[in-house]
């Protein structure tokens with residue numbers, strides 16, 4: 001189960017990663033209510049279970065955004081979903097009658113890419129999904145970096161000091177320039193008030209046509225991303241960067257200039273392979289299945 005800001009994606013997944021059944025439901029709006037997070041996950045489980053009543057369910061994984069303490073099974077903090085220190089794994093296991101693992105959506109997504117996607121065989125990987133926001137996950141020497149749940153807040157690396165205001169309180173965070181939402185917002189600032197909104201996909205299409213305002217927004221996003229990637233390559237030594245999320249659907253329009261700029265920035269460091277993640281929006285639910293299978 002992958003509980004995101006707007007939707008809960010769930011899948012019944014067998015040992016080799018095949019999805020036997022899936023469900024997609026809106027995320028309830030009241031997750032700050034005590035017990036609401038566990039209730040929402042239990043309801044999702046029941047709905048999915050009803051899709052394949054003959055299947056034997058042996059374990060359950062749930063992934064959420066924000067700060068997640070995987071070891072204790074506690075959802076520590078998520079700014080947009082407004083919860084703090086919610087124990088999930090233990091109460092949910094009691095409700096469902098199967099073992100439950102709680103994890104972080106992006107770390108689990110990387111785990112799925114390693115197991116079944118583009119990171120197979122890689123040991124030092126940065127997974128960077130560019131969606132409404134930006135979170136990252138790191139695998140170093142074959143181990144996912146957790147740091148008590150605090151690793152991977154790549155979206156809040158400051159790449160443009162004094163840049164746009166970030167909801168986190170800082171200015172010029174990567175997320176304010178290079179998320180899908182930031183690209184759409186950046187372009188909106190260039191068009192007359194009252195013009196129909198253009199999403200990141202629409203901006204990408206305009207970039208392909210050479211529309212100057214779209215190109216300027218795009219260049220700024222690529223510049224921000226290249227700074228963050230180069231910084232992370234220097235700090236961690238990753239040699240494989242997997243770009244995911246909505247913005248990655250633009251493919252080489254994004255990746256080609258990103259590679260060029262990272263290459264131009266690095267001096268002696270090894271140049272990472274920069275490519276698209278392959279599991280798309282299934283990465284989180286497949287990653288939660290990896291966590292579940294670990295329990296069996």
Ligand SMILES: [Zn+2]
Pocket residue numbers: 155156166167168169170173175
């Ligand atoms: Zn920030």
